[in-house]
Amino acid sequence: GQNIDQPTEMTATEGAIVQINCTYQTSGFNGLFWYQQHAGEAPTFLSYNVLDGLEEKGRFSSFLSRSKGYSYLLLKELQMKDSASYLCAALTNAGKSTFGDGTTLTVKP
Amino acid sequence: GAGVSQSPRYKVTKRGQDVALRCDPISGHVSLYWYRQALGQGPEFLTYFNYEAQQDKSGLPNDRFSAERPEGSISTLTIQRTEQRDSAMYRCASSSTYTDTQYFGPGTRLTVL
Numbered sequence: 001g002q003n004i005d006q007p008t009e010m011t012a013t014e015g016a017i018v019q020i021n022c023t024y025q026t027s028g029f030n031g032l033f034w035y036q037q038h039a040g041e042a043p044t045f046l047s048y049n050v051l052d053g054l055e056e057k058g059r060f061s062s063f064l065s066r067s068k069g070y071s072y073l074l075l076k077e078l079q080m081k082d083s084a085s086y087l088c089a090a091l092t093n094a095g096k097s098t099f100g101d102g103t104t105l106t107v108k109p
Numbered sequence: 110g111a112g113v114s115q116s117p118r119y120k121v122t123k124r125g126q127d128v129a130l131r132c133d134p135i136s137g138h139v140s141l142y143w144y145r146q147a148l149g150q151g152p153e154f155l156t157y158f159n160y161e162a163q164q165d166k167s168g169l170p171n172d173r174f175s176a177e178r179p180e181g182s183i184s185t186l187t188i189q190r191t192e193q194r195d196s197a198m199y200r201c202a203s204s205s206t207y208t209d210t211q212y213f214g215p216g217t218r219l220t221v222l
Contacts, residue, residue, distance in 0.1 A: 004151075030208055042200065042213040043152065087151050095140065095207030096165050099151030 004100035006088055011106045012078055020073045020103045022088035032064050032071045033089040037102065043087055046073065075105075083107045111135075113214035115201050121220045122191055130186045130217045134203030141184050142202040142211060143176055152200055152213075158184060159207055191221045 003025040012018040024032065031050040035043035049055055049064035049071060061074040075082055085102040092098075114133045122128050134141050140159050144152035154168040160181040169175070173191075178184040188195055198218050202211040 033210070035213075042215050045210050045212065048210055089151070091208065093208075094165065095157060095159070096167075097142070097152075097154055097211065099144075099153070101150045 004088060004090060004098055006086075006100040006103045008101070009104045009106070011108060012075075014078055014080060014107055014109050016078050017074065017076050018078060018105065020075070020086050020088075020105065022071045022073070022100060024069050024071070024088070024090045024098075026069075026090040026092060026098065028092040028094060029066065029069075030091045030093045032062075033087075033091060033097070034062050034071075034073045035087040035089065035099075037085045037087060039084075046086075078107050080107050080109070113201055113203050113212055115199075115214040115217050117217060118215060119218045119220075121222065123222050124191060124193060126191055127187065127189045128191055128219065130188075130199050130219070132184045132186070132201030132203075132214060134182065134184070134201070135212060138203035138205055138212075139181075140204045140207040140209075140211075141178055142204075143184070143186050144200045144202065146198045146200055146216070148198075155186070157207070164207070188219075191219075193221050195219060196221045 006022045034046040037043040047062035054063045059076045087102045089099040142157040143155040146152045156166040158178040173189045176186045198216045200216045201214045204211045
């Protein structure tokens, strides 16, 4: 079966750092996606982790531990425009993706 | 095209009618996915294709839902005898292969009255 858990809401201050966690239980796990979704818009790709470790891409970094079934998305130097929903999704070797319900991040001045 | 396109963007229909939702993937993308997304939730997997072959349809809610991709490009999701509970945002995504990044289209907002 597939199960994805992430916090429902988080709040952070502009300029700060925030970490959004995601745990998964996925049979035939291949990799873990993170997407950003602004209200009323389509999800947009942020990162894809297949191997353990941290991948950095500008202000955003993503970490994966396959043995723990755990990932996090790290956002640095938060900006107001980062207020959005952040979705993690586990991809299986068979090509099926299961998404979490998203973490709504609110960035305050 | 530059990205995934879907049509119509909005569809209002009466209960009991059939609807067909279209997805045009990024040119050359092998894999195409259909999702349904309720407000405040993540996309829920419905089905996916590699080329014209439907690889997994385990997420289709019942036999009123079907999908096809006859030439391995454009796909159609059909909902027969629509019910009010079918009202949702239906999203399509495509990727170059089935283990690569999925790029989402703008979605079709379906409202069943």
